[in-house]
Amino acid sequence: MKLLKDGRLTADIWQRLADDAPIPATGAIIVPLARLEAEAPDLLRRRGPVGLVLRNSETVEAVVPHLHSLSLIVLEFPKFTDGRAYSQARLLRERHRYVGELRASGEVLPDQFLFMQRCGFDAVETCCVAAEEAWRAAHRRFSVFYQPAGDGRQTIAAFRSQSARLGLDQ
Amino acid sequence: MYRYDSLDQTFVEERVAQFREQVARRLSGELSEDEFKPLRLTNGLYLQLHAYMLRVAIPYGTLSSTQLRMLAAISRRYDRGYGHFTTRQNIQFNWIKLEDAPDALADLARVQMHALQTSGNCIRNVTADQWAGVAADEIEDPRIYAELIRQWSSLHPEFSFLPRKFKIAVTGSPNDRAAVRVHDIGLRMHRKKNGEVGFEVIVGGGLGRTPMIGKTICDFLPKRDLLSYLEAILRTYNLAGRRDNLYKSRIKILVHDIGAQEMARRVEAEWSEIRHSALELQPGTVEAIAAHFATPRYDASAEAVHAVERRRFTDPEFARWLTSNLAAHRHPAYAIVNLSLKPSGAPPGDASAAQMEAVADLAERFSFGEIRVTHEQNLVLPHVARRDLCEVYDELRRIGFATPNLGKIGDIIACPGLDYCSLANARSIPIAQRISTRFADIARQHEIGDLKIKISGCINACGHHHVGHIGILGVDKGGEEFYQITVGGSADENAALGTIIGPAVAADKVVETVEKLVNTYLALRREGERFIDTWRRLGSSAFKEGLREAA
Numbered sequence: 001m002k003l004l005k006d007g008r009l010t011a012d013i014w015q016r017l018a019d020d021a022p023i024p025a026t027g028a029i030i031v032p033l034a035r036l037e038a039e040a041p042d043l044l045r046r047r048g049p050v051g052l053v054l055r056n057s058e059t060v061e062a063v064v065p066h067l068h069s070l071s072l073i074v075l076e077f078p079k080f081t082d083g084r085a086y087s088q089a090r091l092l093r094e095r096h097r098y099v100g101e102l103r104a105s106g107e108v109l110p111d112q113f114l115f116m117q118r119c120g121f122d123a124v125e126t127c128c129v130a131a132e133e134a135w136r137a138a139h140r141r142f143s144v145f146y147q148p149a150g151d152g153r154q155t156i157a158a159f160r161s162q163s164a165r166l167g168l169d170q
Numbered sequence: 171m172y173r174y175d176s177l178d179q180t181f182v183e184e185r186v187a188q189f190r191e192q193v194a195r196r197l198s199g200e201l202s203e204d205e206f207k208p209l210r211l212t213n214g215l216y217l218q219l220h221a222y223m224l225r226v227a228i229p230y231g232t233l234s235s236t237q238l239r240m241l242a243a244i245s246r247r248y249d250r251g252y253g254h255f256t257t258r259q260n261i262q263f264n265w266i267k268l269e270d271a272p273d274a275l276a277d278l279a280r281v282q283m284h285a286l287q288t289s290g291n292c293i294r295n296v297t298a299d300q301w302a303g304v305a306a307d308e309i310e311d312p313r314i315y316a317e318l319i320r321q322w323s324s325l326h327p328e329f330s331f332l333p334r335k336f337k338i339a340v341t342g343s344p345n346d347r348a349a350v351r352v353h354d355i356g357l358r359m360h361r362k363k364n365g366e367v368g369f370e371v372i373v374g375g376g377l378g379r380t381p382m383i384g385k386t387i388c389d390f391l392p393k394r395d396l397l398s399y400l401e402a403i404l405r406t407y408n409l410a411g412r413r414d415n416l417y418k419s420r421i422k423i424l425v426h427d428i429g430a431q432e433m434a435r436r437v438e439a440e441w442s443e444i445r446h447s448a449l450e451l452q453p454g455t456v457e458a459i460a461a462h463f464a465t466p467r468y469d470a471s472a473e474a475v476h477a478v479e480r481r482r483f484t485d486p487e488f489a490r491w492l493t494s495n496l497a498a499h500r501h502p503a504y505a506i507v508n509l510s511l512k513p514s515g516a517p518p519g520d521a522s523a524a525q526m527e528a529v530a531d532l533a534e535r536f537s538f539g540e541i542r543v544t545h546e547q548n549l550v551l552p553h554v555a556r557r558d559l560c561e562v563y564d565e566l567r568r569i570g571f572a573t574p575n576l577g578k579i580g581d582i583i584a585c586p587g588l589d590y591c592s593l594a595n596a597r598s599i600p601i602a603q604r605i606s607t608r609f610a611d612i613a614r615q616h617e618i619g620d621l622k623i624k625i626s627g628c629i630n631a632c633g634h635h636h637v638g639h640i641g642i643l644g645v646d647k648g649g650e651e652f653y654q655i656t657v658g659g660s661a662d663e664n665a666a667l668g669t670i671i672g673p674a675v676a677a678d679k680v681v682e683t684v685e686k687l688v689n690t691y692l693a694l695r696r697e698g699e700r701f702i703d704t705w706r707r708l709g710s711s712a713f714k715e716g717l718r719e720a721a
Contacts, residue, residue: 059409080208081291083331087408090328095443111192111209118327141188144181146321148448149328155448156177156321157455164454 005101005123007135012125014051014072024048030074033058036066044069053105056084060091067098075121077106086119093120093150113138120150171234171540172317172462174282181324182279185286189213190272197269212292212330214285215271219592224248224266224274225288230298230316230340231259231543235530238541240281242526248274253526255511255519257583257634258337259297259543260288264590286324291332293323293404297339299347300544303463304506304552306498309359310367312342314460315396318451322397329404333411333419336404337376344663349545351375351384351665352637354421355403360390368392373403373433374425377631381667382422385430387437393456395441398449402441406433466538466553468501475556488563490616491574496559505556507537509549509571510581514610516570517599518584519547528569536562546583546622548576578615579623579688580606583634587627587644588651594627596644596651601625601680608681618688621701624659637661639702640687641668642680653680657687657713658705669710672717683717690716 003012014028023029023042030051036043043050051072054063063073073092075085085104092098103123104116110128113135128134145153174182189209196206210216214225226241233241241261245253248270249263256262266274278284288295296319303311319338323329329336340357341348350356356372369391375384391399407421410428425433482489497506509529512518521529533541533551536558542550549571554562566572575581582605585591587598602625609615624638628645635641641656653675656668675683688701690713695704705713 081331082413083291083329084409084413086328086331087405109205112331115325115327115330142181142184142325144177144184146181146324147326147328156181157452158448159177160175160458161452161454164458 001125001127002131003103003123004126004131004135007132007139009132010123016053028072030072033062037062040066040069051101054088056082056088060088060096063092064096067092067096070098070100072101072103073098074103074105077104077108080107080109080112086115089116089119089121090150110134110138114141118145118147118149118151118153171232172229172313172459178321179279179282182282182284182286185213185284185325186272186275186279189275193268193272208290210271211289212287213271213275214288215266215268216289217592218264218590220590221264222266222268222271223590224263224271224285225256226261226263226278226283226285227288227295228259228261228283228543229295229320230302230313231300231545232302232313233541233543234281235533235539235541237281237283238526238530238533240277240283242523242530244274244277245523245526247277252520252522254517254586255521255543255547255549257545257547257585257632258288258295259300259545260295261543262586264586289335290330291334291336292330293319293326293332293336293338296320296323297337297348297353297545299341299343300542300550301347301497301506301552302342302542303465304499304501304504305343305345305347306500307343307345308500309344309361310342311460311463312340312348312357312359313463314456315357315369315393316340317459317462318397318456319400322400322449326404329408332404332408333413334416334421336407336421338400346661346663346665347544349634349637349661349665351663352377352381352634352661353384355400356384357396362390366392369396371399371403373437374422374430375665376420376422377634377636378420379417379629379631380420380422381631381636382426383665383667384422385425385433387430387434394451394453395445396451398444398447399437399441401444401449402437405440406436410436465501466540468504468553469555470501470503475559478556478559481560487574487612488560490612491563491572492559494574494578494616495572495576499553501553503556505554505559507551507554507559507562507566508544508576509551509566510573510575511548511571512575512581512606513570513573514575514580514606515603516606518582518602521549525569525571528565529571532562532565546581548581574612575615577620577622579609579618579621580612580615582606582623582625583638584625585627585632587625587633591627591632593630594644595629595646596627596653596677598625598627598633598642598644601642601644601653601677604681605684608685618692619700621688622660623684634661635659636667637665638668639705640684642684645674647674651677653677655680655683655687657710658702660702671710671713686717687713 049071053074339348339353352375358370371388372384537551584598584602588594625642626633626635637659659668
């Protein structure tokens with residue numbers, strides 16, 4: 001599995017902590033929501049960034065009190081057909097203004113990169129062979145978008161009202 | 171009609187390019203069938219019993235003559251010279267080769283069409299009243315809003331992997347011809363006393379294995395809030411809908427499990443966060459789309475109908491056609507002409523390339539170049555001047571689309587069934603053919619009156635059997651095709667699910683059973699009562715008795 005961050009293959013410095021593993025004094029660690037809730041003071045006292053892996057069945061609202069202390073949130077795709085993480089991603093980015101790394105993990109297919117980019121993911125764990133190229137291709141594939149989403153791309157509706165104001169024809 | 175601007179056009183062309191590249195990766199072996207499957211499905215390409223099937227979206231059932239001509243051309247170029255109109259206002263081509271699919275989609279894009287989201291667990295092709303914009307009883311043209319929904323739902327980044335497929339229907343009339351109570355979301359326009367028009371929002375209706383009538387979660391949604399409210403429903407469903415069991419993953423199960431009130435509360439809570447976002451519809455946006463659906467320039471002097479009236483008295487077949495296949499147009503000099511794709515003994519909903527081209531010609535000459543596709547698998551010429559009715563009728567007769575049986579027992583809905591579909595338990599089309607052959611006598615069909623028969627080849631209910639006045643469901647009994655009969659269903663504003671009327675019958679007993687039900691009705695009906703009215707008055711016992719007696 002490789003980590004693609006902002007479209008580039010990157011070394012993964014993060015360590016996923018097993019449920020019963022002791023908290024290491026340093027280093028970047030990823031914990032589940034239950035541990036974050038139970039051990040927040042210990043986690044924040046240590047040196048090194050804290051990340052969270054949020055299950056599909058857990059709510060984004062539960063994360064909100066901890067958002068300021070998180071540098072990474074991992075959302076899961078247990079199967080590529082399970083699209084809950086797209087909603088979780090948009091809520092984190094658009095409603096709760098989360099600005100840290102938002103990573104897609106699990107069954108992540110290159111043909112879904114565009115949807116992920118649009119929903120606010122900036123990192124994916126992937127086994128795709130030409131992952132960087134696939135990420136760039138997804139970025140280029142479409143030049144027009146109907147929905148307002150977290151990526152800030154201008155929508156077709158916005159283009160239209162702009163052109164209408166300028167008296168242009170499409 | 172809606173015309174793409176350069177942005178819409180760019181979008182579909184980029185989509186075709188993407189699919190072309192995906193097909194190339196499949197053909198070269200880079201993608202396995204498993205990896206390719208979700209990609210082809212979101213482009214409407216299914217693998218059926220014998221070949222690939224391409225399902226093309228006809229958004230809210232509106233087609234131009236140019237588009238219909240292209241559908242005919244595609245059926246000649248890549249298929250066997252015919253297409254099948256479905257119960258979802260789509261058209262299917264049953265014999266497509268994988269390597270041809272990108273070219274077929276490119277041809278569609280040339281006439282502003284696509285096969286986007288006609289499959290997969292996403293928001294499917296949005297459907298609407300087939301008489302939108304012309305029906306005399308209409309409050310407002312629902313296609314304006316259906317088009318907004320089409321655009322909003324096209325490759326929606328958040329809602330392309332929902333728990334299950336998702337169908338939205340819109341009606342602008344109090345008489346519901348879009349079956350809004352049996353969709354995942356049904357939108358029914360209505361006008362408040364102060365004149366303001368908005369939507370009643372119905373969620374959680376559906377057919378399939380667990381049929382349910384939808385529940386109203388919002389009595390009046392202002393039009394400007396349509397997309398934000400839909401997004402709130404979809405987000406609620408995407409996060410909370412079940413994903414552990416394919417058969418329990420539609421939104422109807424969620425609504426049933428948590429209750430309509432709780433669903434309304436959750437949607438309302440989500441909506442309050444996004445109501446005043448970029449999704450809020452601006453008057454300019456709506457007006458720009460509405461302008462596409464402006465009424466054509468009707469000729470007010472088109473009322474010279476003496477020839478039509480004379481012929482009514484001399485040609486009984488024509489007179490019946492006027493009675494059953496025409497509907498009231500909002501302009502008194504015009505009529506809505508319904509084409510029956512149900513000649514007796516033929517597969518419901520099929521049209522050959524030549525027939526499609528002939529309909530396109532007729533539309534150009536007599537209907538401002540516009541055609542509609544109905545969820546009852548028929549076609550419509552929506553604006554025909556009454557003075558042209560004789561000419562239109564003669565041409566429709568020539569091509570076999572003038573059977574005067576609209577809404578009658580011969581106007582049967584049927585899914586493709588075991589003849590094509592890999593999910594089916596039993597054949598549907600031959601059953602429809604047998605029934606329509608038995609009742610081929612048009613005078614008898616008119617004597618029986620309005621009666622909707624709907625046939626599905628399996629529990630997935632693509633033939634809407636639950637809401638047929640008489641519903642027929644194909645089941646497998648020890649390897650043999652059997653059919654379960656229900657009575658009393660309805661898909662209109664008084665939506666109801668049918669009741670099972672006895673044990674399933676063998677294929678060769680279906681016609682007999684239908685005939686007994688019809689005879690029971692004929693014996694018991696009161697003046698002016700339709701089949702469904704008699705059923706509602708008397709209930710199942712009278713009809714069960716009818717089945718026994720005649721046996």
